Amino acid sequence: MLNVDEAQEIILAHTKLSRHVQKGILEASGFALAEEIHADRDYPPFNRATMDGYAILSSDLNDHHIKEFNVTREVFAGMPAGESLVSGNAVKIMTGAMVPDGADAIIQVEQSIQTGPHVIFDVTEIQAGKNIAQRGEDAKKNDLILSKGHVIQPYVISMLATLGINKVQVYDSPTVAILSTGDEIVPIDQPPLTHQIRDSNHYNLKSSLQNYWIVPSYYDIVRDTKAELEKAIERGLKEDILIISGGVSMGDADFVPDVLASFGVKKLFHKVKIKPGKPLWFGETETGVVFGVPGNPVSCQVVYKIFIEPYIRKVMGLGDMRRLKLPLAEGHRIKGERTV
Known part of the structure; x- marks a missing residue:
């Protein structure tokens, strides 16, 4: 009998990336x-101001020691930068605006005093490129931005x-069919007799699949007869994934493995060292896979989370789920003398 890791490895080895849409x-x-x-x-597609301030030639301040600059115009985000900047002039510029050709630095407005058409700064030097996002510094044309997956x-x-x-x-999301098997299963809107139970597994699976935008293409409650199982399984095998709840244990009415074999479904394993969830059956067809999950609702939930959901994620190119492990504050008795 396989352990959990071995079963997961086999399941994930039989995934193929889904169709493109x-x-x-x-x-x-x-x-x-x-x-x-x-x-x-x-990106950015032009030299872009990262501060409100004044665009200048850095050499005017650093080398020529100009004290007072002529403010020739204002440039706002979303408008052309206009003519090239010449020595001795400054352009008042706003964050996000296009920096004029010739300008190679911006002095932020907090370091300036403007009087009429003239401005002086309380700095005596500035590094070229200061407060300017250079054209293409984030990405060049044709650069790879996002990879497949x-x-x-x-x-x-x-x-x-x-x-x-x-x-x-x-x-795309894979297509899924769900079959709930067993003479004891009835729809949730039908009052059950003493020996019957409502079909909760269908709703558990369907609600879980909604996280991946999957609405089952086919669903049915199937009685424990080979004839009904054959009809339902033949229809369910048309989908990428067929999930069969119940009928995979060792009881006299557990016909599912035999019926699957009759349709050429290749069994890859049956039973895993896990409780709940031990009777898990997994097989493949030429076009998809089949999960036979225990009918017990808790077992069904465990099998979905540990085995089916990782398969769906890999098919959709979503990668592994992050596992969360928390220590128990104290031992918890589950059955007999075992504790976890």
């Missing part, structure tokens, strides 16, 4: 990119918008 950048939030994203131009989050959406991209190729 084009989505709008807002709709694509949470998906993984299936294409590379490159810069369409230099990068998960689209709000900051990525902002970057895509900056690049003028409103649609991207992403790895």
Whole structure:
């Protein structure tokens, strides 16, 4: 019998990246990119002021020791910079504005005193490039900005918008079918008899799948007969993932493994050293995979979290989930003499 790590390794070894699909950048939030994203131009696309102040030639202050500058105009963000700056002149400039050609430094407004068309500064030297974001310092045209597999989050959406991209190729969600098996299972809107239980596993699985934008393409409650199982499984195998709840233990009515074999589903393992969740069955077809999960609701939840969700994440190019481990404050008895 496999341990958990061995079972996970087999499951993840049988994943293939999902189909590509084009989505709008807002709709694509949470998906993984299936294409590379490159810069369409230099960023910033011009020398940009990073402070409110005055654009000057640094040599005027450092070498020529000019005390008073002529303020020739103002430049605001979103307007052309205008003519090139000449020695002895200064341009009043706002944060985000385009720096005029010739200017190579900006003295912030707090270090200036302007009187009419003239300005003086309370600094005697300034480093070239001060308070200017140079053209292309963030990215050059055609630079790789985002690689395949990068998960689209709000900051990525902002970057895509900056690049003028409103649609991207992403790895799509897999299609899923869910079958709940057992003569004892009834829909949740049907009053159960004494020997029956409502189908909670379907809702557990469906709500979990919604985290990955998956709405099951097919769902059914199937009785414990080979004929009904064959009909339902044949339909379910049309999807990328078939999840079958119940019917994978060793009881006389647990027909699922035999029916799957009759459809050519290759069994990769049956049973894992884990409680709850031991009867897990996993197999593959030419186009997808099958998870046979225990019918016990807690077992179903454990199997989904430990085995099925990592598979879905890898198929969608989302990578591993971060595991959180916390120590128990004290021992907790679960059954018999065992404690955890």
